[in-house]
Amino acid sequence: MQTSELMQSYLVDANTWDEMSTDATVREHYKNAVEFLEKLSIDDLNKREEFAKRLFMSQGVTFTVYSSGEGIEKIFPFDIIPRIITSSEWDTIEKGIKQRLKALNLFLKDIYTNQFIIKDGVIPADMIYSCPHYLREMHNFPIPYDIYVHISGIDLIRDFDGTFYILEDNLRTPSGVSYMLENREITKRIFPYLLPQSNVRSVTEYPTILHRNLVSLSPRQINNPTVVLLTPGIYNSAYFEHTTLARLMGVELVEGSDLVVDNHKVFMKTTSGLQQVDVIYRRVDDEFLDPLMFNPASKLGVAGIMSAYRKGNVAIVNAVGNGVADDKAIYTFVPAMIRYYLNEEPLLKNVPTYQLGKDEEREHVFKNIDKMVIKKTNESGGYGMLMGSAATEEEIDIYKKEVCADPRQFIAQPIISLSSAPCYMAGKLQPRRVDLRPYALCGPSGIEIVPGGLTRVALKEGSLVVNSSQGGGSKDTWVLGPSSGGF
Amino acid sequence: MLSRVANSLYWMSRYMERTDGILRMLKINYASSQDEIQEFSWKPVLKIFTSLKEDAADALAHDTRAVLQFMVIGKENPNSVLNIVTLARENGRSVQDHITKEMWQCINDFYHIIRQDKLAETLQSEDPITTLDSLIKQGLLYFGTTDVTMARGEGNSFINVGKYLERAIQSTDILDVKFSDTFFQLDKITDTTYWKYLLMSISGYELYLKTYRSGFEAKKVVEQIILNEEFPRSVVYSINQLHRYFARLKHDRNPADFNKIDFMIGKVKSKVKFSTSDSIVHEGLHHFLSETKKSFFEIGTSLNNNYFAYS
Numbered sequence: 037m038q039t040s041e042l043m044q045s046y047l048v049d050a051n052t053w054d055e056m057s058t059d060a061t062v063r064e065h066y067k068n069a070v071e072f073l074e075k076l077s078i079d080d081l082n083k084r085e086e087f088a089k090r091l092f093m094s095q096g097v098t099f100t101v102y103s104s105g106e107g108i109e110k111i112f113p114f115d116i117i118p119r120i121i122t123s124s125e126w127d128t129i130e131k132g133i134k135q136r137l138k139a140l141n142l143f144l145k146d147i148y149t150n151q152f153i154i155k156d157g158v159i160p161a162d163m164i165y166s167c168p169h170y171l172r173e174m175h176n177f178p179i180p181y182d183i184y185v186h187i188s189g190i191d192l193i194r195d196f197d198g199t200f201y202i203l204e205d206n207l208r209t210p211s212g213v214s215y216m217l218e219n220r221e222i223t224k225r226i227f228p229y230l231l232p233q234s235n236v237r238s239v240t241e242y243p244t245i246l247h248r249n250l251v252s253l254s255p256r257q258i259n260n261p262t263v264v265l266l267t268p269g270i271y272n273s274a275y276f277e278h279t280t281l282a283r284l285m286g287v288e289l290v291e292g293s294d295l296v297v298d299n300h301k302v303f304m305k306t307t308s309g310l311q312q313v314d315v316i317y318r319r320v321d322d323e324f325l326d327p328l329m330f331n332p333a334s335k336l337g338v339a340g341i342m343s344a345y346r347k348g349n350v351a352i353v354n355a356v357g358n359g360v361a362d363d364k365a366i367y368t369f370v371p372a373m374i375r376y377y378l379n380e381e382p383l384l385k386n387v388p389t390y391q392l393g394k395d396e397e398r399e400h401v402f403k404n405i406d407k408m409v410i411k412k413t414n415e416s417g418g419y420g421m422l423m424g425s426a427a428t429e430e431e432i433d434i435y436k437k438e439v440c441a442d443p444r445q446f447i448a449q450p451i452i453s454l455s456s457a458p459c460y461m462a463g464k465l466q467p468r469r470v471d472l473r474p475y476a477l478c479g480p481s482g483i484e485i486v487p488g489g490l491t492r493v494a495l496k497e498g499s500l501v502v503n504s505s506q507g508g509g510s511k512d513t514w515v516l517g518p519s520s521g522g523f
Numbered sequence: 524m525l526s527r528v529a530n531s532l533y534w535m536s537r538y539m540e541r542t543d544g545i546l547r548m549l550k551i552n553y554a555s556s557q558d559e560i561q562e563f564s565w566k567p568v569l570k571i572f573t574s575l576k577e578d579a580a581d582a583l584a585h586d587t588r589a590v591l592q593f594m595v596i597g598k599e600n601p602n603s604v605l606n607i608v609t610l611a612r613e614n615g616r617s618v619q620d621h622i623t624k625e626m627w628q629c630i631n632d633f634y635h636i637i638r639q640d641k642l643a644e645t646l647q648s649e650d651p652i653t654t655l656d657s658l659i660k661q662g663l664l665y666f667g668t669t670d671v672t673m674a675r676g677e678g679n680s681f682i683n684v685g686k687y688l689e690r691a692i693q694s695t696d697i698l699d700v701k702f703s704d705t706f707f708q709l710d711k712i713t714d715t716t717y718w719k720y721l722l723m724s725i726s727g728y729e730l731y732l733k734t735y736r737s738g739f740e741a742k743k744v745v746e747q748i749i750l751n752e753e754f755p756r757s758v759v760y761s762i763n764q765l766h767r768y769f770a771r772l773k774h775d776r777n778p779a780d781f782n783k784i785d786f787m788i789g790k791v792k793s794k795v796k797f798s799t800s801d802s803i804v805h806e807g808l809h810h811f812l813s814e815t816k817k818s819f820f821e822i823g824t825s826l827n828n829n830y831f832a833y834s
Contacts, residue, residue, distance in 0.1 A: 095624075096616065096631045109635075270617045279619040289620050294525050307529045307677065307830050308776040 042074055046465045048456060053198045054467055055119060055457040065122045065516055068234050072227070073117070078463045084226040085116050085460065091225060097218050099273045113509030114219060115459045116226060119470060119491040123518040126487060129200060132384030133190050133476050134483045135374060140207065140361050141478065142377040144184040147360060148174045158376050159369050166444050167366065168414050169208075169359020171322065173329055177356075178348060180253050181480045184355040187246070187317075189213070189490075192384070192472045194455035201387045201452065203471060205370070207362040208354060209319050212490040212510075213475045214277035217242060217284070219512040220488070236514045239488035242475065243284035246317075249479030250287075253351035254314040261314035263287045264304065266295070268320050268336045278319055292320070297340030300347045315351045316341075322356050364413040364447050365391060387452055392443040401448040405432055410439065410448045419505070425451055454500050457511070459493060469494040471502050472513065487515035524677045528621050530831035531614040532678050535622075536685035538611035539630070542604055543662045544693045545572050549594055550655040551724035556587050558716060565590045567700045573602050591651055595658075596643055604658065608637050623672040626665065633661045683768035684826070691761035692819050697725060698748055699812045715739045722747075725756040745808065746800040758815065762792045765822075772830075780829035787825060791818035 043062075048054040056066045073081070092098065092111040100107040121129075146153050147164060154161045164170055189210030191203040220239055224231060247263070254261030267278040269291050282289035294304050295313065303310035318325065324334040326342040344350045360366060368389045371382045390397040392410070401408050405424040412420040422435045439446045456467035474489035491511040492502035502508040548568055556563035562585050569580040572594065583589055597603040612634040619627050636642065637658070646654050673679045701721055718739040722728040727747055734751070735743045749758045766788045773781050795815065803811045 093635060094628055094632050096619075096627060270613065275616075279616075283620040283624070287620075288525060288528075290525065291527065294527050305526050307524050307526055307772070308774045 042078075042465055043070070046458065046467065048467050049453070051196050052453050052467070052469075053194050053196055053455040055455055055470070057458075065120050069118065069120060069230070072230055081116070081460060082463070088114055088116055088222050088226050091222055092218075095218075097214075097276055099276065100271070112215065112504055113493075113495060114222065115461075115468075115493055115495075115509055115511045116223075117458050117460050117465065118223060118512040118514045119457045119472075120514045120516065121472075123516050125200075126515045128383065129192065129472075129474060130485050130487075132200070132202075132382070133474060133485060135378065135380060135383050136190065136202065136205070136370065137185060137188060137476055137478060137483055139370065139374040139377045140205065141183065141185055143373050144355070144358060144361050145179070145182050146377075148179075148357060149176060153373070153376060156376070158372050159366075163365060163369070164360065167360050167363045169322070169357070169363060171357040171360075173342070174355075174357035177346060179355050180255070180348070180351050183253075183478055183480070184358055185361070186249060186253075186353045186355075186478050188354075188476045188478070189473045190476065192474070193387075193452055195452050198455070199385065201385050202370070203387060204364065204367065205362040206473075207358040209321065210473070210475070211274045211277055211319075212473060212492075213242065214280040215510050216475065216486075216488055216490045216513065217280070219490075219510060223512040234514065235517045237487040237517050239486050242477075242486045243281060245477050245479075245484055245486070246281070247285040247287070249477055250285075250315045250317055250351075250353060252480050253353065255348050255351060256312075256314055258314075262304070262311060263315040263317065264290045264295075264313050266290055266292065266316050266318040266320055266338075268292075268324075272319075274319065281317075287317075292334075292336045292338050295338045295341070297338060297344050300340070300344045300349055302338065302341060302344050302350045313350060315353065317353045322359065325352075325356065359414075364389075364411055365393075365444065368447070387449045390448040392439055392446040392448060397448075398439070398443060402436065404450075407450055408448045409451050410435065410446055413445050413447055423451065423500070451500065454494075454502075457491070457493070459495070459511075461495075466497070468497070469500055469502065470511070488513050524621075524681075526831050528618050529677070529681045530827075531618045532621060532681045533685035533826070533831070535611050535614035535618070535630070536682040537689040538607045538614065539662060539665055540686045540689040541602075541693070542607050542611065543659065543666075544690070545594065545602070545604055545607070546655055546659045546662065547726070548572065548697075548724050549591065550652060550659065551720050553587065553591070553651050553655070554723075555716070555720040563587070567703075568594075570703075571696045571700045573600055588647060591646055592643070595646060595655075596637065605637050608633055621678050623668070623674075625668050625672050629661075629665045629668045633658075633665065636661060677772065680768045680771040684765060684772075687761045687765040687768065688819060688823060688826075690756065691758055691765060692816060694725065694748055694756055694758050694761060695812050695816045695819070697721070698745065699809065699816070702808060718744055727754055727756060730754055742800045742804060745803060749795065749803065750798065750800065759792075759795050762788070762795060766792055777829075784822060784825050784829060787818065787822050791815060791822075794818075 046057060048057055056063060062070050089111060092114065093109070098109040098111050101110055143153065153159050154164065185207045187210065189206040189212060191206065192200050193203045194200055216239055250263045251261055265278055265282045265287055267275060267289055269275070279289060288304065290304055296303050296305060296310070302313040302316070304313055320336050323330045324336040326337050326339065327334045328339050329342045341350070345352050367386065368391060371386055374380055374382045390401050392398045392401065401410070408424040410422045410424070422431065424432070454469040454471060457470045458465040459468045470491050470493050472489050472491055474485050476483055476485045491513040492504070493509045493511055494500060494502045495507060495509045552565065552568050564584045565587070566580055566584040569575055569583060569590070575583070583593065593600050594603055596605045598605065600606065612630050615622060615627055615630045642654065669682065673682065715738070719728060722731050722744065725748070731744070731747055734747065747754055747757065751757045752759055752763065754760055769784065769788055
């Protein structure tokens with residue numbers, strides 16, 4: 037039987053939660069998909085994998101790598117086997133993220149105004165002021181509806197017993213949502229008929245909700261406010277995402293040089309003169325946003341945009357200065373924030389985190405360094421981290437010295453093994469480690485999370501690093517509807 | 524519409540039109556080179572479509588394989604099909620949200636096809652017409668997709684303004700360079716294959732046969748390529764279309780810019796429209812063509828200054 041051919045070699049690591057199988061049997065919520073896949077020959081699966089690649093290439097879902105003066109188009113690796121999440125698992129995730137975002141929003145409001153959380157001794161002042169993304173310029177800055185985090189991508193992982201943990205909060209300009217949408221479209225093409233029979237919840241609402249939220253932020257109470265998406269330009273690696281979102285929402289995609297500020301109002305330069313802009317969904321980082329206030333050498337931003345923002349003539353999404361809330365050292369305090377602001381117990385746990393600024397914690401970490409991962413607090417994308425289990429003595433020594441020079445800039449976490457999910461590789465299913473990034477949208481009417489997200493995969497066997505910059509790929513992510521069976 | 528977006532749409536369209544023109548020229552000239560008893564010269568083609576210096580063009584002029592290589596996939600040739608399609612794609616990529624997804628995929632596919640290593644091989648070792656035909660079809664797919672899917676708004680107008688301005692320039696160029704071979708002495712050309720290939724390269728051969736029953740005559744070829752309002756590659760047809768699409772850009776908010784360019788297009792349109800083949804010969808073909816071409820370039824510059832410039 038082909039059944040065994042595809043499945044027999046699927047060997048799960050004993051100390052790892054596998055999304056599909058438990059004790060060599062297939063979990064209930066994967067049965068339908070596995071049954072479907074088993075009917076296909078290896079040849080057939082290879083063809084579909086090839087087809088998926090072709091689709092990505094032809095649609096320009098690519099990023100460009102420049103070498104020797106020539107651009108080479110690459111696709112972000114895509115694994116054809118969907119990752120499936122049950123309705124009840126999703127329930128937990130959804131409630132947990134909503135709760136967390138509520139607290140984080142209140143924290144940002146507080147930290148840029150009254151700072152009660154410092155005064156009440158919940159977070160030490162030096163933790164805040166030593167954070168490079170804490171922006172003094174944002175103090176007492178009027179923020180429409182007090183919403184700072186309009187769009188977030190919070191990363192979740194699962195430990196060996198299946199418990200979800202929050203790995204990090206991305207509250208600035210999280211990327212990847214176009215892959216959530218695109219991966220689903222690809223699945224529709226490579227596995228026709230599979231989705232409708234699998235009770236999978238749709239993700240297509242995302243751009244509609246986002247657009248509705250953006251429109252509702254317009255400072256001018258007019259019928260058709262002008263919403264734009266500000267991109268750093270076609271050389272940005274996420275450019276595909278910017279065009280996709282602009283297209284799906286039907287808004288103008290602009291670059292910094294398309295905008296100009298006059299009398300504290302933002303305008304775009306059109307073929308029929310200047311047109312006032314009301315809402316800017318920016319994919320440009322804080323420090324490049326306004327050369328008059330931040331990095332003076334920035335050409336990606338717009339001179340004077342912050343003054344228009346302060347005057348309330350334009351809404352900027354996400355708010356400026358959010359970096360203080362997704363800093364990896366501040367992360368440790370999020371459970372305390374939830375208790376402080378909401379008087380609730382956190383629904384989703386943090387990964388235990390050690391502050392290397394504290395002597396005893398640093399010593400503990402150095403003693404157990406082979407079980408630890410050390411990260412820089414202000415880096416992302418998997419850069420600047422040390423996996424204690426995989427590093428050489430020498431690398432560890434060098435890293436330790438770096439840590440001791442400025443311990444505030446580092447945190448450590450015990451290595452969490454990450455759950456595994458089946459991937460189609462070399463003609464069979466093989467387990468690879470995955471994480472999950474759902475995208476939450478926060479507007480004046482509340483927080484909404486589209487049922488789905490981006491599942492990132494560490495494609496190398498045994499690897500725990502899923503970042504695309506470190507050789508990670510992605511999968512379509514299915515959240516099942518509640519009516520499917522008893523789970 | 525953003526000035527930057529209008530600019531990109533306009534150039535995307537110009538480059539796609541130019542791609543089509545170059546490929547057609549290559550196909551027909553290749554066919555002609557296989558028919559020639561004496562050694563065939565690519566020099567007129569190189570003069571119209573590349574910026575090669577005189578001696579470099581001379582060195583290349585008789586090597587058909589090398590010319591095809593240089594014109595289709597030559598990385599060092601800024602006007603090779605490869606580089607032009609790349610530019611069209613870069614422009615299209617930056618305005619993906621203003622063209623339809625189908626159009627973008629079409630240009631993107633073209634780009635991936637022209638970059639295949641296989642293409643270099645087949646161009647050299649197999650029948651070049653097959654290869655050129657497949658590329659021409661890819662371009663036609665773009666024109667058809669644009670026609671069928673693109674909304675008839677401002678974006679579409681800029682696309683067509685770019686397309687017909689490029690075509691008008693190309694048609695004048697083709698005549699200018701082809702006739703420079705014969706020092707503009709129209710009555711000196713008697714070889715009919717020459718006319719046949721010139722007309723075929725811009726798809727005007729069959730129309731010529733239907734219009735003029737008395738065989739090939741230089742003046743009649745000039746008449747068709749410049750003055751025939753029904754011939755889609757004629758100068759006058761291109762100007763008419765240019766004017767038609769430009770007129771749609773009229774807007775209450777920039778009357779001065781609009782009127783200026785409208786006047787320029789109107790002026791060159793009247794000049795061409797109210798010429799006859801006799802009056803052109805009388806004025807001197809070369810003079811007529813270079814004056815007309817100058818007007819086109821001025822229109823391009825004004826579009827840039829009044830509609831695309833970041834000011």
